[in-house]
Amino acid sequence: MNQSPFRVAIILLVAIAGILLAAPNFLPRNVQEALPGWLPQPGLVLGLDLQGGSHLLLEVDRSGIISQRLSDIRRDARNILANQNGIGNIITTDEAANAIQIELTDPSQKEQARTALQALQNTLSDTLFSAGAGIDELVFGETPDGRLTIGLTPGGITQRMSSLVGQSIEVIRSRIDELGTTEPSIQRQGDTRVLVQVPGFGDSTRLKNIISQTARLTFHMVYPGMTADQAEAQGLPAGTMILPSQDGARELLYEDVALGGESLVDAQPAYDPQRGIPVVSFKFDTRGAITFGEITSANVGQRFAIVLDNQVITAPVIQQPITGGSGQISGSFTTASANDLAVLLRAGALPASLNVIEERTVDASLGADSIRAGLTAGVVASVLVVGFMVLAYGVWGVFANVSLVLNIILIFAALSALGATLTLPGIAGIVLTIGMAVDANVLIYERMREEQRDGRTPLQAINAGFQRAWGTIIDSHLTQLVAAVVLYFMGSGPIQGFAVTLGLGILTSLFTSYTVTSYQVNLWYKRVRPKRLKIQHFRFIPDGTKIPFMKISRYVIALSVVMTVVSIGTAYFKGFNLGIDFVGGTAIEVQRVDGPADVGRVRELLGDLELGEVQVQGFGTPQDVLVRVQAQEGGQDADQVAVAKVRDALATDHYEIRRTEAVSGTVSGELAWTGTIAVIIALICILIYIWFRFEWQFAMAAVTTTSHDLIMTIGLFSISGLEFNLSSIAAVLTLVGLSLNETVVVSDRIRENLRKHRKMPLPELIDLSINQTIVRTSLTQFTLLLALVPLVLFGGEVLRSFTIAMTFGSLVGMYSSVIINGPILINFGLKQKSDEEVAAAEDAKKKRSADGASV
Known part of the structure; x- marks a missing residue:
């Protein structure tokens, strides 16, 4: 009971500090802004479930990284052997083994080829100060029938994924900043995942499209004199590939990237007055402008394809050399999609594809x-x-x-x-x-x-x-x-x-x-100074109880x-009534805006959508209904389509979506x-x-x-x-x-x-x-x-x-x-x-x- 001055001072300091730190959080925003600068600013942040917003958990596409890396290695190997050393070769990809196989037209050049290919070795490291240390990305070998192999090591794949996650976070942050949202939270989760939370941004579909789209822009020359169907029937010419186009057709393109989107310095939504359609105008840096001018000068009369995420957006004929370092991308754009594409191009391409494995919107x-x-x-x-x-x-x-x-x-x-x-x-x-x-x-x-x-x-x-x-x-x-x-x-x-x-x-x-x-x-x-303590005035069980427990x-x-x-x-x-956290799928909370909800009517409206198992139940107030849809076979994109179908089906009966949660089977x-x-x-x-x-x-x-x-x-x-x-x-x-x-x-x-x-x-x-x-x-x-x-x-x-x-x-x-x-x-x-x-x-x-x- 001896209270030292030091203890009293601690109690007072803690109490005063607690009040000063906590009080501003309960004041209106205009009052907070008027507080003196020496007072602590409110640091408490409301979660998405209290202020609304979107939550996305994205995972790097491992198979996509491996496929892209093997494609790059195949192209580099062909360049080293054929272009630099004049060694004839036939290269095939063994995706099951995460490797490529090289068959030489002249087996006597095997040692020369083996030595030349060693230049492809890449040492990956996750630290800035680990000079000379790291993980070899590639392993070189030979098949029993004499073909050379170049494979990706498991450690190299993991290290590359970890590195790509860090790069992806910066690109995602740039894209979200372009949207003008406030206080987004972008966090790394492990070696392969990124958690994105954007308060106050309720359009999760648009946010997901902007964040998860790779937006890798490349320019390729179209292979002349042969259509994609003819090439597929006769066999692809060396160094070519077939990609789908935005209008549903296919194009035969050279594999080599003539020019990459990394040379872009600006992209803006625009409007083409001659054709009356939205377009995206772009501008290259000095080096890109020179390269673009050289390409267009050397290929007048040839078709030049603009490719976004392995899809041909447009493939116009080069009418004349373009030396100004600028141009435009036209396609089936709306004003909104042209604006979003410009945002993506300005922020830069993601270094890897990101799959949405968990999505929550409030x-x-x-x-x-x-x-x-x-x-x-x-x-x-x-x-x-x-x-x-x-x-x-x-x-x-x-x-x-x-x-x-x-x-x-x-x-x-x-x-x-x-x-x-x-x-x-x-x-x-x-x-x-x-x-x-x-x-x-x-x-x-x-x-x-x-x-x-x-x-x-x-x-x-x-x-x-x-x-x-x-x-x-x-x-x-x-x-x-x-x-x-x-x-x-x-x-x-x-x-x-x-x-x-x-x-x-x-x-x-x-x-x-x-x-x-x-x-x-x-x-x-x-x-x-009481002579006796009267502490308790009420009790459920009297003193002196002797219950024989x-x-x-x-x-x-x-x-x-x-x-x-x-x-x-x-x-x-x-068993249990497991939520989507544990079984995967989509939960959609809807509310009728003009009266009590009719659960039977909601079941009837959703019964013909062919979404698999759909559960409908009352939820909270008489106006609220919870709809649970099983995980769709097509993954998160299919789950998003299912949400859109539910929204459209219920909109006719004046229901609006208040909350969605989509969890993949992996996360569940x-x-x-x-x-x-x-x-x-x-x-x-x-x-x-x-x-x-x-x-x-x-x-x-x-x-x-x-x-x-x-x-x-x-x-x-x-x-x-x-x-x-x-x-x-x-x-x-x-x-x-x-x-x-x-x-x-x-x-x-x-x-x-x-x-x-x-x-x-x-x-x-x-x-x-x-x-x-x-x-x-x-x-x-x-x-x-x-x-x-x-x-x-x-x-x-x-x-x-x-x-x-x-x-x-x-x-x-x-x-x-x-x-x-x-x-x-x-x-x-x-x-x-x-x-x-x-x-x-x-x-x-x-x-x-x-x-x-x-x-």
Whole structure:
């Protein structure tokens, strides 16, 4: 209770800094801009689910890179052998082996050819300072029949893909900047993926086309005197290729690139007044202009093809030399498509093809609804928790509420300082923290009451309450923090947002519930000097309760075994209502603008679209409908076509799309696997921590009871048909922390009583420990429900399965921690220790501490 000036200064500084960092986020934009420059600017960013926008996860096309690289190697090999060394050859591509094969017309020139081809070797490196080190991209060999081979090494392919991702990010950023959007997020994910999030940009189709189109512009001479059909029938002339054209025909072109798009310095949408069509005008740099002039001068009367991403846009006849370094591209352009092509050409070509493997779009109006739902749930939860704490603890409840308010302020301040993104699950994490944050104060207060009942003075009881509850608070908070950390590193997108707010809430509550509350209690005690502490005014379970938990546990465990078997059996035979996160496909949320939705009519409108399995169900309000379409065979392009068909079919009945989510089979499989691994890692980490802090029996019992809670909760998804998606994994992992929070509190009291009552039979000791903590458990569980129920009722349909699972799981967690944990401890062999064993353990502990200090 001795408050040093240093501690008081820390509390004041943290509180002031928290208010300064958090407050600007809640002010209108015009007020934020008028704030003095020395004040911190708002750093909190709203996620796409709160402000609307588009989310794309793109993956480098591995097969496309290999195919393009083999084509380049084949062209370079032909140039080295035939043009530079006069060695005749026939080159074929073996795509299955990622190699080319070279058959020499004169086998005696093999060694000369082998030496010349070594010049193609390329050493790839991912660091700037690794001179002389790196990975060889090519491997040279020979087939049994004497043909030379040049293959791509696996390491070389991986390194090239990693390098191309870095280059692609810069091109994507340039393209998005050309669109004039604000605060886009472009992040690398691993060696092959790029995550793009563009707030406020609702046209995901246009965004996807602009971002994922390679836009590789090349100029080729058309092969004269032969059509593509004739060449295909007679055999392609050496060094030629056939490409489709925009008008549906095909062209026979020379393989060699006469001029590349990298020489462009500008491209603008324009209008050709003579033909009355939109065009794209372009301009070359000095070197490109000279090359363009030379090509057109030497080939007057020949056709010259302009190729974009291996499709011939136009192939006009060169009427006269073009020496000005500029020209125009004409085709079947609209004004919008001409503008988009100009954007692509100005930003430059992507170095590799990017496939969209995950796509999520949220309408701005839905984002506003999500904010309103989250705020409503938060306000209702706050009022209920604050009111209940005052009802239950009076002035002590006021102390807890002041700490709770500061806790929330510090969460927003930390989010703002980190520049973190606040998502709808993140708001749920804050609301959940409101219910969890008072747990530490309840632990402290209940400990004070026990100490006072044992005959200590008010001051002694206050000191003992803070000191003896601190270890339990640390243990319970750290087990929850483990789940939050695993969620952050194993999750993605909104789930990471939930993990961040949950983790920050756990850390800030450690500060506020102990340091800030103790400061308030100190000020109050110095002013009031009470002769007796009246801490609690209301409780669900009276003091002195002696419920025989161990006697009824056998019946309860039998019930749990039955429930576990039912949960596992239902999951095995019935399965789950898996969301698109785990099965792939497209989810489309639509809303009728002029009245309640008719689910039957929507099914009828979509029944003839030939999209495979289509599920239609009510969603949230009477105006909302959720349409789920199975993954289409043609990949993401086909999924986008399916969305367009749904939009067009429902537009006639006045439905508008508010949200779309498209997940490929590749991503869905990864998410399912990652979620499973995350749960296992969380359990292992917590097992290790509790084993370290307690004894192995406590660790095994904790993991057993937690596994029981997880099976019950997962069984709920199967039995009820709630959608099991990525948010469900977050609920499961959070339940790991919540369940262990209850288990750790009971286990900590059992451990304490083992030292205090060494002669008491173990079943009686466990009953005593549970009855001593049951008042605290009932109160904290009730405050948690006060936070969760508003999330269920007002948090919105997107979080419905998440919040229902959390509510059910928290109740099951309390039940297992109170009734099941004790018998499991006995079955795992927990025993009373004699005085000699306790003394030996204490000596060993002191010796370890002394050894550590000497080191």
